[in-house]
Amino acid sequence: MFNNGNIAIIDIGSDKIFTKIGEIAKDNFFHIKSQAEVFYDGYMEGDWLKGDDVGDTIITCLEKALYNFNVKLSAIYVGVPGDFARVQVLSNKMNFGCSHKLSSSDLQTLKDNTIPKNDGRYEIIDSQVINYILDGKEKSLDPIGKTCYSLGVNLSFNLCKKEFCNLFKTILSGYSRKIKFVDSMLAESLIATDKEIRIKNAAVLVDIGYLTTDISYIMGGGLIALNTLPYGGGHISYDLSYGLELQYNTACYVKSLIDFNDNEGDIGVRTDNGNVDFEKSYVNMIAAARLEEIAEKITQIINNYQIEYPNYLKIYLTGRGIADMKGVRSIMSNALGRQCEMIRSVVNNDEKNKIYLSSASLMQYVVKVDKPERQSFISKLLG
Numbered sequence: 112m113f114n115n116g117n118i119a120i121i122d123i124g125s126d127k128i129f130t131k132i133g134e135i136a137k138d139n140f141f142h143i144k145s146q147a148e149v150f151y152d153g154y155m156e157g158d159w160l161k162g163d164d165v166g167d168t169i170i171t172c173l174e175k176a177l178y179n180f181n182v183k184l185s186a187i188y189v190g191v192p193g194d195f196a197r198v199q200v201l202s203n204k205m206n207f208g209c210s211h212k213l214s215s216s217d218l219q220t221l222k223d224n225t226i227p228k229n230d231g232r233y234e235i236i237d238s239q240v241i242n243y244i245l246d247g248k249e250k251s252l253d254p255i256g257k258t259c260y261s262l263g264v265n266l267s268f269n270l271c272k273k274e275f276c277n278l279f280k281t282i283l284s285g286y287s288r289k290i291k292f293v294d295s296m297l298a299e300s301l302i303a304t305d306k307e308i309r310i311k312n313a314a315v316l317v318d319i320g321y322l323t324t325d326i327s328y329i330m331g332g333g334l335i336a337l338n339t340l341p342y343g344g345g346h347i348s349y350d351l352s353y354g355l356e357l358q359y360n361t362a363c364y365v366k367s368l369i370d371f372n373d374n375e376g377d378i379g380v381r382t383d384n385g386n387v388d389f390e391k392s393y394v395n396m397i398a399a400a401r402l403e404e405i406a407e408k409i410t411q412i413i414n415n416y417q418i419e420y421p422n423y424l425k426i427y428l429t430g431r432g433i434a435d436m437k438g439v440r441s442i443m444s445n446a447l448g449r450q451c452e453m454i455r456s457v458v459n460n461d462e463k464n465k466i467y468l469s470s471a472s473l474m475q476y477v478v479k480v481d482k483p484e485r486q487s488f489i490s491k492l493l494g
Contacts, residue, residue: 116185117144119173119287120477121279122295122470123192124431125153125343126321128168129470130176132184135481141474144182146464147175155322155341157194157272166282173286184287186481189279190295190473191236193318193325193339197270198294199227200241200335204263212258218243225266233270236292239333241265242310252310252332267333269294295469296327297334298476303454303468304329304427312424316454317409318469319430321345324405326412328420338412340405344432347401354397355389357382371395371438399442402433406446422449429454429468 120141122129127150133143149172152160159165203225205217227235242250244263251257271292283290296318304314313330322343328336344366352362361380368378374395377388413420426447433439434456444451459466 117182118477118481119176119184119187120190120470120473121169121173121187122190122467122473123154124320124467124469125155125192125323126150126345128172129467130172131466131470131474132176132180132182133474135478139478141478143464143466143474145176145178145180147172147178149175153322154192154194157339166278169279169282173283186289186291187283187287188291188293188473188477188481189283190298190469191269191271191275191292192323193296193327193337194323195272195275196294196296196337197233197272198334198337199268199270200265200333201225201227201268202263202265204244204261206261207259210258210260213245213254213256213262215255217262218255218264221262221264222266225264227268227270229270232273234273234276234292235268236271236276237269237294237297239267239269239297241267241331241333241335250310250331265331265333267335269297269334293473293476294334294337295473296325296337297329298472299429299469300327300329300334301332302472302475303429308424313418313420314424314427315413315420316427316429319343319405319428319432321432324409324430324432326409328413328416328418330418335418336416340408340412342401342405342408344430347398347432350397350401351394355394365389365394366398367435369395369398369436369438371399371436371442373438398436402439402442403446406443410447425450425452427452427454429456431456431467 117134120131127148129148131143132145133141136142149168151168203221205221242265243254244250245259246261280290300316303316308314309329310331316327318325320343322345324340324342326338327334348363348366351365352359374392376391378391378394379388428443428451440451440453456468458468458471
């Protein structure tokens with residue numbers, strides 16, 4: 112189903128909710144007309160920290176974006192955080208009995224006959240092809256036109272907790288008839304990782320947010336694993352608050368000044384007791400300890416993957432929880448024992464129109480699946 116109207120995209124962070132309203136133009140870009148963001152208490156370990164307030168917060172953020180912008184929404188897309196998402200990978204195969212030239216209908220038939228298991232706790236929100244396999248050996252993401260005797264597929268299904276889906280369907284039903292869900296880490300992985308690398312091998316993206324860290328393992332065009340840790344940038348701030356005996360908000364400010372490449376001198380902050388200086392080396396040590404703990408948990412997860420992730424493959428790092436600190440890549444590379452690549456968490460640095468990677472990836476994903484319908488000749492004549 113294609114949309115020619117205004118679309119809302121809701122990005123659920125672990126400390127903020129972001130709403131972007133716009134339309135998909137002919138240039139296949141999501142053109143933002145209005146946007147808003149609202150702080151809230153967030154989620155952790157698959158549950159809302161203040162569940163009774165979530166619905167009101169979401170409506171507040173959407174209404175804020177719609178303020179003085181009287182439009183009807185043709186669709187609302189909600190990004191599903193890793194805490195509420197699951198991934199299921201299935202394989203299927205069809206034999207032709209002779210050399211057969213593949214068509215789009217062959218691919219669709221194979222996918223339609225691949226049915227995921229569901230115990231009723233989750234809703235299937237999407238599926239992506241990891242790869243097609245021709246005659247048991249040649250892997251491809253686009254095999255149309257090629258010839259083979261047999262065609263296999265590895266298909267990734269994205270699932271979302273039904274409670275999450277039902278909540279958003281209930282509170283958003285008055286704004287649009289079409290409410291769709293997108294796995295946020297799938298969207299991020301597709302935009303942040305190198306396509307050629309994940310087609311030939313695989314890629315791991317680590318998003319360190321405010322309260323949680325998501326680890327996605329993507330191969331080809333789909334996720335093959337998704338894990339979430341209950342740690343994030345907010346825990347670094349908490350450690351600083353405890354270790355430096357500072358109020359939490361002051362500790363957040365100290366965290367924003369951290370540069371792991373510089374251990375010389377002091378960091379000066381203003382407190383209720385006056386100006387206080389802290390040695391940079393001590394501040395860095397506290398923050399690095401939490402990052403190293405997160406890295407240890409990530410390593411354990413990667414080592415438990417059914418499909419091995421060789422040490423020569425790098426890890427992609429992003430997330431608002433680490434965006435304000437300098438030198439994170441070297442700390443994480445040493446702790447993980449492998450090369451890391453930092454992906455900018457902020458795509459647009461304009462303070463008034465700041466766009467984070469999570470929102471940008473959702474917009475790009477929506478553009479691909481919901482391109483505007485081309486007007487017919489009659490429609491053009493009728494205006």
